[in-house]
Amino acid sequence: MPDKDFFEKVFWIVRQIPYGKVSTYGHIGEAIGLKSSARMVGWALNSVAGDLSIPCHRVVNRNGELTGKRYFATPDMMREMLEAEGIEFIGEHVNMEKHLWVPSIKE
DNA sequence: CCGCTGACCCTAG
DNA sequence: ACTAGGGCCAGCG
Numbered sequence: 657m658p659d660k661d662f663f664e665k666v667f668w669i670v671r672q673i674p675y676g677k678v679s680t681y682g683h684i685g686e687a688i689g690l691k692s693s694a695r696m697v698g699w700a701l702n703s704v705a706g707d708l709s710i711p712c713h714r715v716v717n718r719n720g721e722l723t724g725k726r727y728f729a730t731p732d733m734m735r736e737m738l739e740a741e742g743i744e745f746i747g748e749h750v751n752m753e754k755h756l757w758v759p760s761i762k763e
Numbered sequence: 764c765c766g767c768t769g770a771c772c773c774t775a776g
Numbered sequence: 777a778c779t780a781g782g783g784c785c786a787g788c789g
Binding site: 662685690691692693694695696699700 | 783784785786787
């Protein structure tokens, strides 16, 4: 991964999340080099909330919970989008066992 | 420069 | 499943 701004790195990773998969703030943070700063990842996404070129709905916390749903147009939108991609839910959280995608670091 | 804030994460109880 | 505390990095007033 080329050396870019923090935001660029986050977007670069998030855009690589395949259809029907989800990733976590922690893994993304690790992928861009900020091992213990998963907060920054969500923060970066917040700055581009509404940008359809970035599938921010595929990013959840380590527990599979949709922590960012409140930043969407409606609280239900995030889940609707994920279910539309075939992602399974267990109660209020995503079935991580089945849909977790770990970002791979490559140029 | 200081202090607060945050779409998180870990550990402990 | 719950709460509480500490750490984390970047922006902003």
